[in-house]
Amino acid sequence: MSSNKYIDFVDMWNLIEATSTEFFYDRLEAIGLHRGQPKMLRFLGENDGCRQKDIADRFFLRAASVSGVLNTLEKQGLIERRQNPKSRRETLIYLTDQGKEKLAQVRKFYEDINKQWFEDFQDEEYQDLMKLLGKLQKSLAKQNGEEKNKK
Numbered sequence: 309m310s311s312n313k314y315i316d317f318v319d320m321w322n323l324i325e326a327t328s329t330e331f332f333y334d335r336l337e338a339i340g341l342h343r344g345q346p347k348m349l350r351f352l353g354e355n356d357g358c359r360q361k362d363i364a365d366r367f368f369l370r371a372a373s374v375s376g377v378l379n380t381l382e383k384q385g386l387i388e389r390r391q392n393p394k395s396r397r398e399t400l401i402y403l404t405d406q407g408k409e410k411l412a413q414v415r416k417f418y419e420d421i422n423k424q425w426f427e428d429f430q431d432e433e434y435q436d437l438m439k440l441l442g443k444l445q446k447s448l449a450k451q452n453g454e455e456k457n458k459k
Contacts, residue, residue, distance in 0.1 A: 328425075331421075332421070335417065335420075335421070336417070339410075339413045339414070339417055340384075340410075341410070341414070342380065344373075344377040345377060345380070345381060345386075346414045346417065346418070347367065348363060348367075348374075348377055348378070348381065349381070349386065349403070349407065349410060349411045349414050350411070350414060350415075350418075351363055351366055351367075352387065352401060352402070352403050352407070352411075353403065353408075353411045356402050356403055357400045357401070357402055358400065358401055359392075359398055359399070359400060359401070360374050360375065360378065360399065360401060363378075363401070378401065381407070384406075385404055385406045385407075386403065386404060386406055386407035386410050387401055387402060387403055387404060387407050388401075388402050388404055389401055389402075390402060
C-alpha cells in the first residue's frame, strides 16, 4: 500500500494543532487572554498607533474578525481607539498602560512556550523544520497563484 503524502501531512498537522491548541489555550486562560488576543497585543507592541486594517492585513483576517478581538481588548482596558488627527475617517489603535503590562505577560508566555515546545530540538533541526515548512508554503502559494490565473 502506497502512502499519500498529503494525507500523512494533514493527519500530522491536525494532531499537532489539536495537541498545541489544548496546551496553548489552557495556559493563555491563566493570564486572562483569549484566542487571537496575544498576537494582536504583540503586533500593537511593535506598531502602536496602527489602523485596524493594518492588523487585518498582517494576519490575513477580515476587518470584522479583528474588530471583535479589538472590542474585547478595549473592554478589558488593554487598548484604546483614537481618531487619526490626519484623517477624521480613520481610527488608530494604541496600547494602554494596562495593555503594555499585559504585553509583558504575553512575551513571557511566548518565551515559556518556546522553551517547552522546542526543548528537544537542536538549533539545526529547528532551522531544517522551518526551511521545509517554508518550502511547502512557497509551493502552496505558487499553486494558489496558478489557480487564480486560470480563472
